[in-house]
Amino acid sequence: MRELDLRGKHLSKSEYQSLLPRAEMDIASALEQITPILDAVQNGDENTLKQLSLKFDGVAPESIRVPQAVIDSALQELAPALKAVILESIRRVRTVHSDQRRGITNTKVVDGGEVEERWIPVDRVGLYVPGGKAVYPSSVIMNAVPAQIAGVKSIALASPAQKENDGWPNKTILATCALLGITEVYAMGGAQAIAAFAFGVKSSVNEDSTQVLEPVDLVTGPGNIYVAAAKRALRGKIGIDSEAGPTEIAIVADETAHAHEVAADLISQAEHDTIAAAILITDSLELVTEVQREVSLRAAKTKHAARITEALSGIQSAIVLTDDLQQSLAIANAYAAEHLELQVADPRKASQEIRNAGAVFLGRFTPVSLGDYLAGSNHVLPTGGCACHSSGLSVQTFLRGLHFVSYNERALREIAAGVIAFANSEDLPAHGEAVATRFESTGELPSYKSGNK
Numbered sequence: 001m002r003e004l005d006l007r008g009k010h011l012s013k014s015e016y017q018s019l020l021p022r023a024e025m026d027i028a029s030a031l032e033q034i035t036p037i038l039d040a041v042q043n044g045d046e047n048t049l050k051q052l053s054l055k056f057d058g059v060a061p062e063s064i065r066v067p068q069a070v071i072d073s074a075l076q077e078l079a080p081a082l083k084a085v086i087l088e089s090i091r092r093v094r095t096v097h098s099d100q101r102r103g104i105t106n107t108k109v110v111d112g113g114e115v116e117e118r119w120i121p122v123d124r125v126g127l128y129v130p131g132g133k134a135v136y137p138s139s140v141i142m143n144a145v146p147a148q149i150a151g152v153k154s155i156a157l158a159s160p161a162q163k164e165n166d167g168w169p170n171k172t173i174l175a176t177c178a179l180l181g182i183t184e185v186y187a188m189g190g191a192q193a194i195a196a197f198a199f200g201v202k203s204s205v206n207e208d209s210t211q212v213l214e215p216v217d218l219v220t221g222p223g224n225i226y227v228a229a230a231k232r233a234l235r236g237k238i239g240i241d242s243e244a245g246p247t248e249i250a251i252v253a254d255e256t257a258h259a260h261e262v263a264a265d266l267i268s269q270a271e272h273d274t275i276a277a278a279i280l281i282t283d284s285l286e287l288v289t290e291v292q293r294e295v296s297l298r299a300a301k302t303k304h305a306a307r308i309t310e311a312l313s314g315i316q317s318a319i320v321l322t323d324d325l326q327q328s329l330a331i332a333n334a335y336a337a338e339h340l341e342l343q344v345a346d347p348r349k350a351s352q353e354i355r356n357a358g359a360v361f362l363g364r365f366t367p368v369s370l371g372d373y374l375a376g377s378n379h380v381l382p383t384g385g386c387a388c389h390s391s392g393l394s395v396q397t398f399l400r401g402l403h404f405v406s407y408n409e410r411a412l413r414e415i416a417a418g419v420i421a422f423a424n425s426e427d428l429p430a431h432g433e434a435v436a437t438r439f440e441s442t443g444e445l446p447s448y449k450s451g452n453k
Contacts, residue, residue, distance in 0.1 A: 001266075001278070001280075001291075001292065001295060001312050001313065001317055001318060001319050002313075002315075002317070002318050002319070003288065003318065003319045003320075003321065004019060004020075004318045004319070004320045004321070005321045006019070006320055006321060006322055006327070006331065007321055007322060007323050008323065010323075010327060010330075013333070013334045014334075016330070016331050016334035016335070017334050017335070017385065020279065020318065020320070020331070020334070020335050021315055021316060022245075022246070022248070022277055022316050022384055022385070023245075023246045023275035023276075023277060023314065023315070023316040024275075025225055025228070025245050025246070025384065026225075027225065027228060027229050027232060027243070030225045030226055030228070030229035031229045031232065031233055033226070033229075034191040034226055034229050034230055034233065035233070037052065037190075037191045037192050037195065037230075038191065038195045038230065038233060038234070040052070040192075041192050041195035041196055041199060041201070042195065042199045044202075045201065045202040045203060045204040045212075046063070046064055046201055046202065046203055046204045046205075046212045047204040048192075048201075049064045049188050049192060049196060049201060050064065052188075052190075052192040053160075053161045053167070053187065053188060053189070053192075056160075056189070056190055056192075057160050057161045057162070057163070057189060058163050059161050059162070059163045059166075059167045060161070060167055061161045061166075061167035061168060061187040062167065063187075063212075064186050064187055064188050064196075064201065064212060064213065065184070065185070065186055065187075065212060065213070066168050066169065066174065066185040066186065066187055068183055070168050070174065071174045071175075071177055071178050071183065071185060072178060074171040074172070074174035074175040074178065075174070075175045075178035075179065077171060077175070078171075078172065078175040082172070083175070083179070085373075085374075086137060086141070086175075086176055086179060087179060088374065089138065089141055089373055089374050090141055090145065090179065090180065092374055092375070092376035093141055093142065093145045093376055093377075093378070094145050094149065095376055096375075096376035096377060096378075097145055097146050097149050097378070097394065097395050098149055100146070100149070100394050100395035100396060101149065101150075101395060102119035102395075102396070102399060102401075103119075104116060104117065104118050104119075105117045109411075110411050110414065110415075111410070111411065112407060112408035112409075112410050112411035113406070113407040113408070113411035113412075113415075114405075114406050114407075115403050115404070115405050115406075116403070116404040116405075116406070117401055117402070117403055117404075118401075118402050118404060119399040119400070119401055119402075120399065120400050120401075120402050121147075121150045121151040121152045121153070121398050121399055121400075122150075122152060122217045122218045122239070122398055122399075122400065123152075123153065123154060123217055124152070124153070124154035124155075124156070124214065124215075124216045124217050124218075125147050125152050125154070125155055125156070125216055125217065125218045125219070125220065125398060126156050126157070126158065126194075126197035126216035126218070126219045126220075126238075127140070127143040127144060127147065127155065127156070127157040127158070127219075127220055127221050128143075128157075128158055128159075128193060128194065128197075128219060128220070128221030128222070128223055128227065129143070129157060129158070129159040129169075129173055129221055130159070130160070130189070130221075130222060130223045130224065130227070131159050131160040131162060131169060131170055131173070131189060134272070135170045135172055135173065136173070137170075137172045137173050137175070137176040138372060138373050138379065139221060139222065139379070139380065140157065140173055140176040140177060140180065140182075141176065141180070142378050142379050142380050142393060143157075143220050143221050143380060143393065144157070144177075144180045144182055145180070146378065146393060146394055146395045146397060146398060147220075147398045148180070148181075149395050150395045150396075150397075150398035150399050151398075152398050154184075154214075154216075155182055155184065156184040156185075156186065156197070156213065156214075156216060157177060157182055157184065157185050157186070158185075158186040158187075158188050158189065158193040158196070158197065159173050159185070159186075159187070159188075159189065160187070160188065160189025160190065160193075161187040161188070161189065167187060168187050169185065169187055186213060189223075190223070190224070190226050190227060190230075191226045191227060191229065191230035193227075194219055194223075194227060194230035194231055194234060194238075195230060195234065196213055197213075197215065197216045197219050197238065198215060198216070198219070198234045198237045198238045199215060199237075200213050200214055200215040201213035215238075216238060217238065217239060218238060218239040218240070218241075218397075218398065219231065219234075219238050219239070219240050219241075220240070220241040220380065220393060220397060220398075221241070221244075221380065222244035222380060223244065225245075227244075228243040228244060228245060229243075231243050241380065241393055241397055242382050242383075242386060242390055243384075243386075244380070244381075244382075244383055245383040245384040246272070246273050246275045246276050246277060246316070246383065246384075247269050247272045247273065247276045247277070247338060247339075247383065248269070248276070248277040248278075248279070248337045248338040248339060248383055248384075249265065249266060249268075249269035249277070249278050249279070249337065249338070249339045249340075249341065249368055250279040250280075250281060250332055250335055250337035250339070250340050250341070250357075251265060251266065251279070251280050251281065251282075251340075251341040251343055252281045252282070252325075252328045252329060252332050252340070252341070252342050252343070252344060252350070253280060253281070253282045253284070253287060253341075253343040253344060254282065254283060254284055254287075254325055254328075254343075254344045254345060255283075255284040255286065255287060256343075256344065256345045257282070257284070257287055257343040257344070257364070258343075258364060259287055259290030259291045259293075259294050260294050260298075261343070261364055261367075262280060262287070262291050262294075262343060263291050263294035263295045263298055264294075264298060264367075265341060265367050265368060265369075266278040266280060266291075266295060266312065266317075267295065267298055267299055267302060267308055267312070268367070268368065268369050269339065269368060270299075270307070270308040270311035270312050270317070271302070271304050271307065271308055272311075273307070273311065274307050274310040274311050274314070275311065275314065275316060276311045276316075276317075277311075277314075277316040277317055277337075278311065278312055278317040279317065279318055279319075279320065279335060279337065280318075280319045280320065281320045281322060281328045281331050281332055281335075282319070282320070282321065282322065282328065283321070283322045283323060283324050283325060283327070283328060285321070288319050288321060291319065292319070295312060299312060325344060325350065326353075329350060329353045329354065332354065332356075332357070333353070333354065333355050333356045334356075335356075335385070336356035336357060336382075336385045336386070336387035336388045337357055337358065337387065338357075338358040338359075338381045338382065338383045338387065339357075339358060339359055339361065339368040339371070339381065340354065340357040340358075340359070340360045340361065341360075341361045341366070341367070341368060342354075342360065342361070342362050342363070343363070343364055347362040347363045348362055356387050356388045357387050358381030358382050358383070358387045358392050359371055359377055359378075359379075359381055359392060377392075378392045378393045378394060379392075380392060380393035381393070409438075412435065412438065413439060416435045416436065416438075416439060419431070419432060419435045420432035420435055420436060423435075
C-alpha cells in the first residue's frame with residue numbers, strides 16, 4: 001500500500017480531501033452509455049427487459065417477474081445453518097430499526113393554531129440488490145426491513161438474472177425474500193432495472209398494455225456505476241437513497257491496535273472490488289511497518305488475491321501517517337468514509353470527535369464485517385465523501401414528514417395583518433387577499449384595501 005506522510009501538515013478539510021483521492025467514477029461517461037437503455041425501457045415492454053438481460057447478464061428469464069413457486073423452492077433448498085444465520089440477521093436489524101420509528105408531533109403555536117407533523121411512508125418502493133462479483137442476501141435484509149418497519153405497503157425487489165439459476169436471481173437472494181415475505185421479485189439488473197422501476201414495464205403479450213411492473217416512488221440499494229448513473233438520471237422521476245460508489249473503509253489506529261486485525265479489516269473491504277478503497281490513518285510508525293507486512297502475507301492467501309491486491313495498491317488506498325490521534329480524527333472527518341473503524345486506546349472517547357462517516361465501528365471487537373451482516377446496523381451507507389451530508393439507509397429513508405396545519409378564526413384574525421404585510425412585501429398581493437377575504441364583512445383590514453405595498 002502506498003504511504004502518505006502528513007506529519008507536520010495540519011491542513012483544512014478540503015486540503016486533506018485533495019490528498020486522499022478516491023477511485024475514479026466517471027458518472028458523466030456512464031450517463032451517456034445508459035441513455036439508450038433508459039429510453040429503450042421507457043418506450044419498450046417486457047421483451048425489452050429480457051433482451052437487455054440477455055445482452056448484459058448472458059441469460060434471459062422466462063418472465064421478468066419471478067414466479068412464487070421459484071421463490072418458495074429457493075427457500076426449501078436453503079441450508080438450515082444459513083437459514084438460521086439469515087433469520088438472526090433479520091431479527092437484529094429489526095431490533096435496531098424498530099427504534100427509528102417516528103411519532104406524531106403536535107405543536108401549539110398560539111391558542112387556536114397548531115401544526116401537527118405526521119410521518120407517512122411512501123406508497124411503493126423498489127429495492128435493488130446487486131448480483132455481480134458477489135451474492136448479497138444481506139442487502140435484501142438491509143433494504144427490506146426498514147421499508148417494512150416504516151409501513152411501506154408495496155415493495156418490489158430486483159436482482160440480476162443468473163445463468164446458474166435458469167435466468168432467475170440468485171437462490172439465496174430469493175430465499176431471503178421468502179423469509180421476509182417479499183413476493184414481488186424481478187429478474188433484472190443494472191441501469192435497466194432502475195429504469196423499469198421508474199417507468200414501469202408493459203406486457204409484451206396483452207394488447208391492452210397491462211403493466212407487468214407498476215412504477216415505484218422510491219428506489220434504494222447499492223449497485224455499480226451504471227446503477228448509480230441511472231439513479232442520477234432518473235432522480236426527480238423517482239426518489240433515491242444515494243448514488244452508491246465503490247466501498248470504502250478507513251481505520252484510525254494507534255499503537256494499541258493489532259496489526260494482523262487491521263490488515264484483515266483492510267483486506268475484507270478490498271475484497272469487494274478492484275476500485276474499493278482502504279485507508280489506514282495512524283500516528284504509529286511501528287504499526288505501519290507491521291500492517292504492510294501483514295497485508296502482503298494475508299492478501300496473497302485469500303481467494304480473491306488478485307482483486308484485493310489491485311484494490312490495495314490503487315490510488316484510492318493508502319496508509320496515512322499523522323502526528324497524533326487528534327490529526328488522525330481530523331483526517332477521518334475530512335475523508336468521511338463509508339465505514340470507519342476506531343482501533344485506539346479509548347474508541348468511545350475518540351468517537352465523540354467523529355462527525356462524518358457512514359457508520360462507525362468502535363474497538364477491535366467491532367469489525368466492519370460485523371456491521372455487514374449481524375450487528376443490527378444498516379450496511380447501505382453513503383460513499384465518496386457523501387457522509388459529510390448524507391446518512392445511511394434507515395426507516396427515515398422511507399418516510400416523509402407531512403405538516404397538517406389547523407387555525408381557527410380567532411387565531412387567523414390575530415395574524416392576518418402580518419400575513420398580508422408579508423405578501424405585499426413580496427409583491428404577491430393575491431396571497432394577502434386570500435386571508436383578507438375571510439374578514440371582508442367585518443371591515444377589519446382597511447390598510448390592505450388601500451393597495452399600499
